[in-house]
Amino acid sequence: MDLSSEVTTVSGIGEKLAEKLKKAGIYTLRDFLYFLPRDYENFQNTVKICDLRPGKVMVRGRISDLETTATRRRGLSITSGTISDETGSLRVVWFNQPYRAKQFDDNRDYYFTGTYDLKNGRYQLTSPSATLAKDADTTGSDLNPIYRAVSGIPSVKLVQLFENFRENFAFIPDLLPGTLENDSLKNLDLPDFVYPGARADALFKSHFPDNSVEIGEARRYLAYEELFELLLSANLSKQENHKLKSEKLPFNASNTKKVISSLPFKLTDAQRQATWDILQDLDKSTPMNRLLQGDVGSGKTVVGAISAMQAISSGFQVALLAPTAILALQHAEGLDKLLRPLGVKIALLIGSTKHKDLVKRQIEQGNVDLVIGTHALITDDLVFNRLAFCIIDEQHRFGVNQRQKLLSKTAHNVVKNPAGTMAPHLLSMTATPIPRSLQLTVFGDLDVSVINQLPAGRQPIITSVIKETDQKEILYPKIREEIKKGHQAYWICRKIEEGKHNDSSSVKRQATKLQGIFPELKIEYLHGKMKPEEKDAIMDRFSRGKINLLVSTTVVEVGVNVPNATLMVIMDAEGYGLAQLHQLRGRVGRGDAESFCYLISTSEHPSKRLQAMEKSTDGFYLAEMDLKIRGPGEIYGSLQHGALDLQIASLSDTALISQASRQAKSVAKIFVNDPSAMLKYKELGESISHYQQLTTLN
Ligand code: ADP
Ligand code: MG
Secondary structure: OOOOOEHHHOOOOOHHHHHHHHHOOOOEHHHHHOOOOOEEEEHHHOOOHHHOOOEEEEEEEEEEEEEEEEOOOOOOEEEEEEEEEOOEEEEEEEEOOOOHHHHOOOOOOEEEEEEEEEEOOEEEEEEEEEEEOOHHHHOOOOEEEEOOOEOOEOHHHHHHHHHHHHHHHHHOOOOOOOOOOOOOOOOOOOOOOOOOOHHHHHHHHHHOOOOHHHHHHHHHHHHHHHHHHHHHHHHHHHHHHHHOEOOOOOOOHHHHHHHHHOOOOOOOHHHHHHHHHHHHHHOOOOOOEEEEEEOOOOOHHHHHHHHHHHHHOOOOEEEEEOOOHHHHHHHHHHHHHHHHHHOOOEEEEOOOOOOHHHHHHHHHHOOOOEEEEOHHHHOOOOOOOOEEEEEEOOHHHOOHHHHHHHHOOOHHHHHHOOOOOEOOEEEEEEOOOOOHHHHHHOOOOOEEEEEOOOOOOOOOOEEEEEEHHHHHHHHHHHHHHHHHOOOEEEEEOOOOOOOOOOHHHHHHHHHHHHHHHOOOOOEEEEOOOOOHHHHHHHHHHHHOOOOOEEEEOHHHOOOOOOOOEEEEEEOOHHHOOHHHHHHHHOOOOOOOOOOEEEEEEOOOOOOHHHHHHHHOOOHHHHHHHHHHHHOHHHHOOHHHHOOOOOOOOOOOOHHHHHHHHHHHHHHHHHHHHOHHHHHOOHHHHHHHHHHHHHHOOO
């Protein structure tokens, strides 16, 4: 059986259905088989309608009075009906599932599973799943799988399709080393649930379980398989990285001292430690691949600058990549102040840079030591003279391809060393910490330094969630108070994705409104669609204190540093993720003065996220919370790693992780020494290359 074949191999899936499945990411037979039930219904748990209590329930009955109505809110439809059994009836409602109106046979019984509770003053069953009751089911203890409805394909249809394929499950090939017949890796230390045929068993039990024990067994195998693949790919990346060569940039104590003593402040211990880690890595001829994690305001930039000096004083170039023009500009100004007195030549390369060709020529000829820029740095026509070290600021903002493009700009080395590929050293910096659990598993190949300490004198930002209606009472006086003290404030408006208002009109309107409320203040606004020069000019005025209140979209989210700003207001705070809220809040509290953050919420009860924000200013704590609230797939969503979806495995299952990790390590060793061994595991090879895309940070 070739799992890479198209889904149309499954009987019952024609071209039309295949198109729909594609929209849900199901292209191949493999995708189909791994589309696991999101839950199971156990038909023994039904309740008579007269005995219903609020909560998750299952009833068995017939449905009548179905109708679908469109609501005033565009795009939303409601399908409602009545479910009856011999003891009574209840109202049922589905949102945006108009097919429900035609799904049922009035004369047959169905099982309905969903939440029964009070909505708008009446009890109802909301968006239940529905399964046709077979006569046998009344006494049986069958577990019926429930699938996530995709592209309008209801769960029942998917059940049918899997049923069609039932006889073929036995032919699903094995995946993990040590399970194949005549497998040379048979004597690996395998857990007992990894045996020949284990994968076929696990998938079969997932889709057709006899009892809940089988579901558990299936999950355990599939979780193990998932972790194994992930860990194997991380291991292989690390081994591959070790084969590369890079310039050895020798540590020089007196040069380093010179930079550090020119700083206007004393480094924190954490900064010192991180700097030391990096300087040692640079002094090696294998490429550094280090992630510098430090909370917003912890002072990562200066660590990057000191490290850059080690490369520059050995005669090499350094590239610093930043996600926005505002940030690149700010780095260029700050670093110019710090490094120019030490003889460093800096160039800024952003979209609005004038005489770009000239600047590029200077870089190519080697007249520039440190190049700071945005995406303009990774254009094809930019050639470095002797690039040996890349720093990526706010690395989570960049995709794999962009990072790789920057790293490939070491062309000169190939000429010098045609035999081997030379790679630059890489330092990635981020304030969005990777939770420890993910770090150990997914990013096992990465070295990490942590700045877990803020510069002396910083005070935690006092954060409050307030209701929209409380602005006048609470917020406006606070704004006046802070600005009277000579401080400045940010006011963040929600980015409006669609509809007739765009970002620019929303910040503009808000700025006008606030100007009416605070006629005495100098208020300006900023949004992403402005011309780069305009943005720069506004940020420049703000950082020189010429603007009291800056109304902005999230363009100020990353990295922007104006220590005199002490007040942050975030409108519609419910609309942001934790990481982003933390980043936004981090724009204040960057100086010695006490700072404040107000999260304006439109909902009656603040979400878990906003509560977490009120409770803590520790980015590491918030990242763990975020992982709990949302799961890893979403955190490392499209931006960072494509799609890292751990479907089954839980990163908190440390026992399983360490088992998988042991096997992955042994197999990685074998594969690296004998690449032909890998060819035997075609399927495994495919999924590894997928994961490697996701898990390497270089
Ligand atoms: P982030 O880690 O968020 O990138 P920055 O590098 O922008 O933080 O630093 C934030 C501010 O703290 C800057 O104004 C920087 O000059 C200042 N800073 C950095 N290190 C120290 C220190 N050890 N003591 C005092 N101020 C510092
Ligand atoms: Mg920064």
